[in-house]
Amino acid sequence: MILLQAQTAVDSVATSATSAQGISLFDLLLKGGWVMIPLLIMFFLTLFLIFERWLAINSNGKLEESFIDNMKDFVQQGNIKSAESLCRNQRSAAGRIFEKAVGRIGYSIKDIESTIENASHIEISRMESNLAYLGVIAGIAPMLGFVGTISGIINIFYSISLSNDFDISTIASGMYEKMVTSGAGLIVGLVAYMGYHLLNMKIDRIALKLQAGAFDFIDVLQKPITSRS
Template sequence: MKKGYLGIVAMLVLFVGIMLPIATTLAQESAGAPVAEAQLEVADSVTFGALIKQGGWAMYPLGLFSLAMFYFIIRNVMLLKEKNMLREDLKPQFDALMAKRDVAGIRQLCAENDSLLTAVLDAGMERISEEHEYDSVHVMEAIEEAGNEQMVTFMKPINFLSIIGGTAPMLGLLGTVSGMIKAFALIAQGGMGDPSKLAGAIGEALITTATGLVIAIPAMIAYFIFKNNFIKSMSTMGRLVGHYLNIYRYGKTNG
């Protein structure tokens, strides 16, 4: 699982590293198409910082979006490791405690090992402790409530990637509209006869659109990968909780 998440990060970094130079190059070529050959040679030597400046105001929030995207990808990789969420390494200890019906021991083990599974399991044990008996309906209600709370907690950083993926293209489009407004304003002022005056405005329009898409595509890919893996972990958690409760109910392990 760890190798899989590291592969996702590597793939997304590679994607951004490949697409960003391509996008900016295409923007340069489109912006400079009407310009003379000498001006194209100058455009080829434009630095990355100059491209950001040419993209206008929209490049700054898009830059923040790109940083946020990498932050949430790395955070989710660290947070959503299945071995940390499900703590299957504690299974022998839980099996033994469940067979003894040692509620206090189970709750102590859960408190010492914070994870998705232990938080949900502790909620069920808390209900047993409060009622001093095993009522399967009440226990499952407590587990379901805790599971919903944990789902909200874990899905929040995943959903931020969806927000970035949906908003970045819109922000890039807004930068495009801003650049086209400037281009038409220059035409209205008589800039049609001098294409070089339009290059900056057209470049702003194209660069911001390309940048927004370069940010959005890996963000959405990461969102669906993390979401699907988390849903899989939730299903596994349900199976493990059922396993532990059966041991508690019947006072013995399957072995």
């Protein structure tokens, strides 16, 4: 009898240990139901947009201090063609903006400032393209996850109403499965929210550098130019 009781206790402990091991991440995601499909799509889309925009902003936002200094030297010497060639070879937002500005030399300062401002708006808009999708995902993903949870709860209580079997273990099991969608939605929304604001901060820093470079360029134009070519 003692041996039988000991064996029963061992089996009980083994069963508890097995159930305490938890569930794999993949199985847990599957238990979230159909809502996990759009959430996974939004998650991978979020990662793609963050990396794509990060690379694009780094590529277009390059602004070397030597470029501004060399361009100012060419302009002050009246070597306009070399200044335009220098801007064209930059292949960046700064290069395209100042290429248009150099091309307006000879017009009024106000006209050149307007050209720089308009070109800057265009380049900043290019850097911000697709960022709006991150904002949309940041807002939709948590709500979609909550919809999945509410849908699961409705199904649980509908099943109880049909079977008249109010078992707390069944409710708890169904609840944790359906709350997976809420957790997943919050994670996707958080990643999209962080990516959106970090990328916008990066664009703001680039815009500030472009503005400082534009001030230096206008300051050079207001000084006497030694010769023109």
